[in-house]
Amino acid sequence: MLTLLWTDIAVFALVIAGMYGAWASSKKEHLRRPWGQVFESTVGVVSLTMLLVFILVGVLDSVRIQHHDTLASGEVSEHAKTLSLLDIVLTPIRTRVEKTYSMPFAHTAYAKEMVADSNGQSQWHYPRLVFAVSHLAYPEVEKTSDIGNKILMGVAVAVLVWLLLILFITGIRGQHPFKQDTNGLKSCVWTLLAVFLLLGATANLAPYYHILGTDKVGEDVLYQAIKSIRTGLVIGALTTIVMLPIAISLGLMAGFFRGWVDDVIQYLYTTLSSIPGVLLIAAAILMAQVYMANNPELFTTLEDRADMRLLLLCMILGVTSWTGLCRLLRAETLKIREMDYVVAAQALGVKRLQILKRHVLPNVMHLVMITVVLDFSGLVLAEAVLSYINIGVDPSTYSWGNMINTSRLEMAREPIVWWSLAASFVFMFTLVLAANLFADVVRDAFDPRANN
Amino acid sequence: MINYILRRLLYVLPVLVGVNILTFLLFFVVNTPDDMARMQLGDKHVSQAAVDNWKAQRGYDLPLLWNEEEEGFAQASKTIFFEKSVGLFVFDLGASDNGRDIIADISQRMWPSLAIAIPSLIFGVLANITFALLLIFYRGSYLEFGGLFICITLMSISGLFYIIAGQYFIGKLLVLTPISGYAPGMDAVKFIILPVLIGIVGGLGSGVRWYRTLFLEESAKDYVRTAKAKGLSDLQILFKHVLKNALIPILTGIVVILPLLFMGSLITESFFGIPGLGSYTIDAISSQDFAIVRSMVFLGSFLYIIGLLLTDISYTLVDPRVRLD
Numbered sequence: 074m075l076t077l078l079w080t081d082i083a084v085f086a087l088v089i090a091g092m093y094g095a096w097a098s099s100k101k102e103h104l105r106r107p108w109g110q111v112f113e114s115t116v117g118v119v120s121l122t123m124l125l126v127f128i129l130v131g132v133l134d135s136v137r138i139q140h141h142d143t144l145a146s147g148e149v150s151e152h153a154k155t156l157s158l159l160d161i162v163l164t165p166i167r168t169r170v171e172k173t174y175s176m177p178f179a180h181t182a183y184a185k186e187m188v189a190d191s192n193g194q195s196q197w198h199y200p201r202l203v204f205a206v207s208h209l210a211y212p213e214v215e216k217t218s219d220i221g222n223k224i225l226m227g228v229a230v231a232v233l234v235w236l237l238l239i240l241f242i243t244g245i246r247g248q249h250p251f252k253q254d255t256n257g258l259k260s261c262v263w264t265l266l267a268v269f270l271l272l273g274a275t276a277n278l279a280p281y282y283h284i285l286g287t288d289k290v291g292e293d294v295l296y297q298a299i300k301s302i303r304t305g306l307v308i309g310a311l312t313t314i315v316m317l318p319i320a321i322s323l324g325l326m327a328g329f330f331r332g333w334v335d336d337v338i339q340y341l342y343t344t345l346s347s348i349p350g351v352l353l354i355a356a357a358i359l360m361a362q363v364y365m366a367n368n369p370e371l372f373t374t375l376e377d378r379a380d381m382r383l384l385l386l387c388m389i390l391g392v393t394s395w396t397g398l399c400r401l402l403r404a405e406t407l408k409i410r411e412m413d414y415v416v417a418a419q420a421l422g423v424k425r426l427q428i429l430k431r432h433v434l435p436n437v438m439h440l441v442m443i444t445v446v447l448d449f450s451g452l453v454l455a456e457a458v459l460s461y462i463n464i465g466v467d468p469s470t471y472s473w474g475n476m477i478n479t480s481r482l483e484m485a486r487e488p489i490v491w492w493s494l495a496a497s498f499v500f501m502f503t504l505v506l507a508a509n510l511f512a513d514v515v516r517d518a519f520d521p522r523a524n525n
Numbered sequence: 526m527i528n529y530i531l532r533r534l535l536y537v538l539p540v541l542v543g544v545n546i547l548t549f550l551l552f553f554v555v556n557t558p559d560d561m562a563r564m565q566l567g568d569k570h571v572s573q574a575a576v577d578n579w580k581a582q583r584g585y586d587l588p589l590l591w592n593e594e595e596e597g598f599a600q601a602s603k604t605i606f607f608e609k610s611v612g613l614f615v616f617d618l619g620a621s622d623n624g625r626d627i628i629a630d631i632s633q634r635m636w637p638s639l640a641i642a643i644p645s646l647i648f649g650v651l652a653n654i655t656f657a658l659l660l661i662f663y664r665g666s667y668l669e670f671g672g673l674f675i676c677i678t679l680m681s682i683s684g685l686f687y688i689i690a691g692q693y694f695i696g697k698l699l700v701l702t703p704i705s706g707y708a709p710g711m712d713a714v715k716f717i718i719l720p721v722l723i724g725i726v727g728g729l730g731s732g733v734r735w736y737r738t739l740f741l742e743e744s745a746k747d748y749v750r751t752a753k754a755k756g757l758s759d760l761q762i763l764f765k766h767v768l769k770n771a772l773i774p775i776l777t778g779i780v781v782i783l784p785l786l787f788m789g790s791l792i793t794e795s796f797f798g799i800p801g802l803g804s805y806t807i808d809a810i811s812s813q814d815f816a817i818v819r820s821m822v823f824l825g826s827f828l829y830i831i832g833l834l835l836t837d838i839s840y841t842l843v844d845p846r847v848r849l850d
Contacts, residue, residue: 506678
């Protein structure tokens with residue numbers, strides 16, 4: 074049975090909107106040309122492929138069904154849990170929870186413990202992990218070669234799958250993707266090879282090792298990092314969706330109608346942007362917390378609460394971030410309304426809303442596109458900072474910000490626990506770098522000033 | 526000029542009123558003082574007497590907008606809106622929820638914030654401009670391509686990473702600077718170096734790219750071509766002409782953020798344990814001290830608007846072509 078949280082609905086709506094946008098802009102010449110430019114550039118295609126991989130993970134994590142877990146004993150658990158498809162795919166690393174910290178690829182715990190040996194005497198040494206590397210009898214000697222074997226196997230399968238994909242593409246297009254004048258497909262295919270290799274090796278290793286170690290309560294760090302992808306994407310994308318309608322409608326109205334409408338809208342965005350963003354978010358989140366504490370009956374499950382808070386955070390971020398785009402659109406509309414074609418339309422008696430829709434909006438769409446892509450990476454980074462000040466997502470939500478926040482204390486331990494921090498930074502870095510590179514290519518393609 | 530400034534100052538007033546009403550709505554209407562009291566006192570089943578007591582101590586026991594029990598002007602003035610919000614306009618910030626004088630706290634904590642913010646700004650801008658000019662100078666070479674890629678990489682790394690990595694490598698492993706803390710007077714220098722350095726490195730990526738676009742725009746202009754035709758070297762053109770003309774947007778860009786330097790950096794200060802306004806705000810947020818958060822929101826917006834005003838004025842000062850009327 075399918076269960077939906079509010080942000081899931083938003084995610085699906087976003088995916089559908091994105092597909093519709095792609096379909097609509099493929100029919101418009103003035104949008105198809107710059108997009109074509111994006112798809113021709115190596116950097117653009119590589120970063121877009123990476124982004125799509127992330128988005129796929131995010132969407133998989135948004136399809137939730139009732140699922141009966143298979144326990145370690147082989148039985149099927151009786152009460153069903155609401156799990157996402159991603160959770161089910163990741164079952165081997167989700168369910169094997171150790172006692173506490175362990176290093177990446179370790180077979181023993183990170184700290185010494187009193188362990189009773191076979192003679193009944195207790196000894197002070199590193200206990201073996203319950204799940205990781207349990208398939209090897211002598212991990213000290215066998216581990217390195219076992220890891221090597223598993224990586225080789227995974228890589229071999231990945232290459233095989235990739236070759237099949239190449240065959241498939243060749244079959245559809247009638248020629249193989251390397252011998253073409255189009256740069257895009259070639260870059261995409263090579264990026265996919267890298268992704269497949271990484272996935273293949275990881276998928277083959279993950280059931281036997283904690284590749285990125287475990288955290289304080291013994292949960293696999295790789296699992297946490299992958300689960301955080303959805304949170305990052307939701308914050309980046311949903312905020313944009315909240316912000317776009319406000320920014321576009323107010324920006325166009327201010328620029329087109331002038332007069333008192335312009336004054337009111339200008340006043341509105343000066344006031345909002347004069348409040349320091351973090352403080353406004355903090356104030357709003359504080360108030361939301363008070364509201365939730367006083368109305369517990371509205372949020373029945375922990376998941377509901379966390380989801381509501383994520384949604385709320387996106388809305389607040391949206392409300393605080395529309396001012397920049399609005400100002401930009403107002404200035405552009407001011408210029409466009411003096412253009413000959415707008416004057417001609419007015420003279421012919423076209424309704425004002427119609428002029429806005431037909432003649433002004435399409436001509437500012439490139440600004441919207443550039444802003445959307447540019448803002449995305451900033452929002453993903455902002456999530457980490459906000460979670461650090463405890464005004465970000467709910468502490469029970471998987472997010473890179475929360476991972477960094479908890480690992481602050483781990484850095485002060487002796488010896489330090491670094492893998493949680495490293496994992497979250499690497500994942501976040503990959504997503505943000507891909508988004509930034511893509512934004513750069515999109516801006517170069519759409520910005521009329523960059524073309525000459 | 527004076528006329529213009531006066532007119533702009535008049536324009537500031539409605540914006541501040543707007544900010545004030547917004548914060549009032551957020552802090553007192555969406556959630557009543559009763560809700561806040563329950564939240565602060567912790568327990569859901571706290572007695573009404575305790576709530577009333579909490580409110581009375583902090584002056585939240587008045588009606589929100591209109592006091593029926595008073596006479597005349599006091600009907601409007603003996604209210605939460607008047608006592609808590611209108612007072613902000615004359616910088617009567619009142620006491621925090623745990624009874625400390627906010628103005629005294631702010632004037633004391635302002636200095637550590639400035640001690641970090643000013644060197645970060647000055648050295649940061651210098652570093653950004655230097656690297657941006659270098660990129661322009663080596664335009665079209667692999668050096669520029671590599672530099673731009675490094676910029677994007679630097680931009681994609683979370684600011685938290687710079688702080689944690691800096692504290693770990695420079696503070697803990699190499700023991701060059703203290704990891705965190707602060708001391709008044711000249712002793713502060715050794716505590717300031719690391720946060721300032723991290724602030725500069727963290728801002729390098731986006732900063733260099735921003736200045737580079739400024740310089741690129743400037744060097745596409747006609748006078749640059751003329752200078753080149755006249756036989757000036759690239760270096761001379763870059764430093765004597767392009768830099769000088771690009772200084773206008775650079776200066777005005779800096780003026781905007783000058784007043785906001787008082788507010789300090791939330792993250793840096795709390796990581797390095799610096800007793801500035803940034804960590805003051807963070808502490809207030811985490812201890813849910815609404816009075817302090819409210820005051821900081823108002824102060825922050827006020828400083829932002831002052832910054833906008835200063836920008837307009839600085840335009841006329843640095844660029845004689847701009848006339849304000």
